[in-house]
Amino acid sequence: MTYTNETHDPALKSWVASANASDTDFPIQNLPLGIFRKKGSSETPRGGVAIGDQILDLVAAQSVLSGAAADAAGLCTGPSLNDLMAAGPSAWSALRKGLSEVLREGGPADQLSGALTAQTDAEMFVPAEIGDYTDFYASINHATNAGKMFRPDNPLLPNYKYIPIGYHGRASSIVVSDTPVKRPLGQRKAPDAEVPTFGPCVRLDYELELGVFVGPGNDLGHSIPLKDADGHLFGCCLLNDWSARDIQAWEYVPLGPFLGKSFNSVISPWIVTLEALAPFRVPAYARPEGDPQPLDYLKDADDAASGGLDIQLEVCVASAKMREQGMEPLRIGLAPFKDMYWTLAQMITHHSSNGCNMQPGDFFGSGTCSGTTPDSYGSLLEKTLGGSQKFDLPTGETRGFLEDGDEVVMRGFCEAPGAVRIGFGECRAVIEPAG
Ligand code: MN
Numbered sequence: 001m002t003y004t005n006e007t008h009d010p011a012l013k014s015w016v017a018s019a020n021a022s023d024t025d026f027p028i029q030n031l032p033l034g035i036f037r038k039k040g041s042s043e044t045p046r047g048g049v050a051i052g053d054q055i056l057d058l059v060a061a062q063s064v065l066s067g068a069a070a071d072a073a074g075l076c077t078g079p080s081l082n083d084l085m086a087a088g089p090s091a092w093s094a095l096r097k098g099l100s101e102v103l104r105e106g107g108p109a110d111q112l113s114g115a116l117t118a119q120t121d122a123e124m125f126v127p128a129e130i131g132d133y134t135d136f137y138a139s140i141n142h143a144t145n146a147g148k149m150f151r152p153d154n155p156l157l158p159n160y161k162y163i164p165i166g167y168h169g170r171a172s173s174i175v176v177s178d179t180p181v182k183r184p185l186g187q188r189k190a191p192d193a194e195v196p197t198f199g200p201c202v203r204l205d206y207e208l209e210l211g212v213f214v215g216p217g218n219d220l221g222h223s224i225p226l227k228d229a230d231g232h233l234f235g236c237c238l239l240n241d242w243s244a245r246d247i248q249a250w251e252y253v254p255l256g257p258f259l260g261k262s263f264n265s266v267i268s269p270w271i272v273t274l275e276a277l278a279p280f281r282v283p284a285y286a287r288p289e290g291d292p293q294p295l296d297y298l299k300d301a302d303d304a305a306s307g308g309l310d311i312q313l314e315v316c317v318a319s320a321k322m323r324e325q326g327m328e329p330l331r332i333g334l335a336p337f338k339d340m341y342w343t344l345a346q347m348i349t350h351h352s353s354n355g356c357n358m359q360p361g362d363f364f365g366s367g368t369c370s371g372t373t374p375d376s377y378g379s380l381l382e383k384t385l386g387g388s389q390k391f392d393l394p395t396g397e398t399r400g401f402l403e404d405g406d407e408v409v410m411r412g413f414c415e416a417p418g419a420v421r422i423g424f425g426e427c428r429a430v431i432e433p434a435g
Helices: 067-076 082-087 089-103 109-115 140-150 226-232 245-251 301-306 320-324 344-352
Strands: 033-038 046-051 054-057 116-118 122-125 133-136 166-168 174-176 185-188 197-200 208-214 233-240 265-267 312-318 330-336 363-365 407-414 422-432
Touching (some): 054 109, 067 089, 109 116, 185 245, 226 233, 226 344, 233 344, 233 422
Parallel strands (some): 133 363, 174 265
Antiparallel strands (some): 033 122, 046 054, 054 116, 133 166, 185 197, 208 233, 208 363
16 A cells, blocks of 8 residues: 655755755645644634744635645634544645645745744644543553553553553643643552542653544444544644653552543644655554454554554653753653554554544544663653652752653654654643642
């Protein structure tokens, strides 16, 4: 199956000069979509596409697009991208092709340059009205590392290799990058304490994840076969699934995560479409010998051959002191998304397999993405072994879990031979004190 087309041509350059820089996240081969308005204005938020360090306004772009591309841009003039998500892959693809054509060198720069906003002058919004949010647990490395802390002899439960495990999250507290997170209050019980107490979380953690926005979806009582799943995956962003480990540890039995997760989840503002990720498709994770094959409804030759995505996910931290001293955030994890045990297609197929309806704008997280070594772990729970092995910051400070004033910065990027590097931008947030 071929996924790439002329919009991925590495030779393409844009008349927006910053899009041609070798280190930009947003070359013309990316074209991620988001919702923005000019900072400090009372404009209605609307759709835009990131190009270099600029945003092209999709309302303005409509006038130079034609046919299906103009129709698709017309679905992006309001404060969410749900209508475009609902329109399906042919509309998404037409918009991408049209935007690629008008942003190329030789395109109508004179008509469109006035419709650019510098990203530094823009306020970004959560790009969809998210009806429902589910978080998966698809990294076998993370599941093993986390499981070891609770069950040293038996870290992976017997269902893990058969079911893309997930839990139903809270959509209302998903916020966009740069929204501070307030340290949550909650019940926690120290292992040696007899009764729990209520107060500020003392084991605040991040989770490095990929987030996915759902396209057309399925009607209640129907399901999405694996071979059709790609048509329901609109695109991806970065997700920091903030986790209060002390609250989580006390509350999670028997029904799973609840208030240890629902206080805040932060996403990057730009949705990198599945089409933009086409050059970075790789085979699904190769199950080691002895692992069971997926059941038939989670098995498909195309998905096995190209359902993986070679994305590098990075997490960095900067304490308040580091920022005061002008230091860059310190990278503390770089994780390979291609090693996730389940593909995005298997996740959405499994989610709908009982007849549960997926709807445009629904959102799911991949689960914490971790590699096999401490420098590739996607949470502090793993990196510091539950806070017991602290690491150093360049200021001489140490961290087991996160402190007030810490900023967590996530980034993601894709590189492949014969393709132009693309990135996801940033997902960042500062921790504010409880109360
Ligand atoms: Mn998570």
